Amino acid sequence: xxxxxxxxxxxxxxxxxxxxxxxxxxxxxxxxxxxxxxxxxxxxxxxxxxxxxxxxxxxxxxxxxxxxxxxxxxxxxxxxxxxxxxxxxxxxxxxxxxxxxxxxxxxxxxxxxxxxxxxxxxxxxxxxxxxxxxxxxxxxxxxxxxxxxxxxxxxxxxxxxxxxxxxxxxxxxxxxxxxxxxxxxxxxxxxxxxxxxxxxxxxxxxxxxxxxxx
Numbered sequence: 469x470x471x472x473x474x475x476x477x478x479x480x481x482x483x484x485x486x487x488x489x490x491x492x493x494x495x496x497x498x499x500x501x502x503x504x505x506x507x508x509x510x511x512x513x514x515x516x517x518x519x520x521x522x523x524x525x526x527x528x529x530x531x532x533x534x535x536x537x538x539x540x541x542x543x544x545x546x547x548x549x550x551x552x553x554x555x556x557x558x559x560x561x562x563x564x565x566x567x568x569x570x571x572x573x574x575x576x577x578x579x580x581x582x583x584x585x586x587x588x589x590x591x592x593x594x595x596x597x598x599x600x601x602x603x604x605x606x607x608x609x610x611x612x613x614x615x616x617x618x619x620x621x622x623x624x625x626x627x628x629x630x631x632x633x634x635x636x637x638x639x640x641x642x643x644x645x646x647x648x649x650x651x652x653x654x655x656x657x658x659x660x661x662x663x664x665x666x667x668x669x670x671x672x673x674x675x676x677x678x679x680x681x682x
Contacts, residue, residue: 490520504611505529509587515542519550524602527615528556528590535584537566544588551590555599559589559621589619594628603637613646622654 494500503523508514508530518530528551532544548558567581592599592612603609609632616625626647633643 491517492520492522495523502608505615512538512541515547515550518547522554524555524592524599526592526602526608526612527559527619530588530590531585532561532588533585535566535582537584547588555593555596556590557593559591559619561589562587591616591624595631600635600637603632606638606642609638609642617650617653622650625650 489497491503491506495503501523503521503525504527506518506521506525506528508517508528510517510531512533514530514532518528530547532547533541534544536543563583563586565581566584592602594603594612603612612628613625616622616628629638629643629646632638633640638646
């Protein structure tokens with residue numbers, strides 16, 4: 469049991485009772501119709517927060533758990549099931565491993581350890597028919613493409629734009645303009661992103677071998 473192995477940070481020190489509002493309630497209160505981006509990092513309460521937001525969010529970034537390191541914490545598969553039912557697809561996961569004392573037991577041995585948690589990015593699936601209505605407005609599509617661009621997914625912008633144009637959601641002219649912007653934004657320095665990506669991946673592999681949570 470991970471909580472029995474010097475994991476004070478994962479043990480409950482005290483409990484507090486408080487009144488909360490869901491995102492839907494806050495949106496109703498402040499007259500918020502749409503949400504482009506939602507980020508949650510609430511130490512195990514991410515599922516409850518996302519569950520309380522039924523408005524179509526274009527992109528969600530959330531801390532997720534693959535192992536029950538905290539009591540009653542909802543795991544990744546439960547959150548993924550909820551979001552898939554609401555029309556989302558997983559886009560990326562930044563993984564965190566736990567391996568506290570293997571180096572003291574096995575000399576000259578390094579391992580990633582146990583995949584316990586991470587930060588996952590979920591995207592409103594542009595290819596699902598049920599989401600077609602959410603991309604009917606040009607402004608909404610532009611926000612969607614902007615988020616994808618910020619996360620470096622130029623290829624997915626092109627795929628979504630092609631799909632929207634083929635389905636009559638956006639015009640061929642808008643698609644062409646979108647493709648031109650993607651070409652300009654991602655092709656100015658074609659080798660630099662690849663080099664940076666390789667360097668980052670190598671650093672992450674090294675970090676994953678040595679990372680130890682307190």
